[in-house]
Amino acid sequence: MFARMRPRPLVRAAGVVATTAVVAGTAGAVHHRQQQKYAQQDAAAQQQQQMAYEQGLADAQAQQQYAPEPEPAATGSDLTTQLQQLAQLHTGGVLSDDEFAAAKAKLLSG
Numbered sequence: 001m002f003a004r005m006r007p008r009p010l011v012r013a014a015g016v017v018a019t020t021a022v023v024a025g026t027a028g029a030v031h032h033r034q035q036q037k038y039a040q041q042d043a044a045a046q047q048q049q050q051m052a053y054e055q056g057l058a059d060a061q062a063q064q065q066y067a068p069e070p071e072p073a074a075t076g077s078d079l080t081t082q083l084q085q086l087a088q089l090h091t092g093g094v095l096s097d098d099e100f101a102a103a104k105a106k107l108l109s110g
Contacts, residue, residue, distance in 0.1 A: 082107055 083104065090100040 079107060 086103050089095045
């Protein structure tokens with residue numbers, strides 16, 4: 001009669017260990033799957049950023065290639081023409097004496 005009343009702790013302990021192992025194994029598998037998922041998302045995001053960078057670089061190079069060349073500085077005949085135009089504007093009353101003097105100084109210094 002004494003043998004029947006005694007609990008069996010080894011059987012219970014084995015059941016707890018087995019349950020814990022199943023839970024731990026499932027958690028490990030879920031964690032591994034999440035890591036793979038996040039790694040794929042990171043790789044896709046990085047690829048999109050790289051493509052956007054390369055597209056921006058190509059656009060910048062194309063824009064630089066087709067940029068207009070700067071105009072050459074005014075030479076003697078161009079300077080004379082510009083001074084004559086300023087004088088006409090001054091004579092016509094469009095430019096005041098101060099404005100005419102400032103524009104003429106700017107042309108002669110440049």
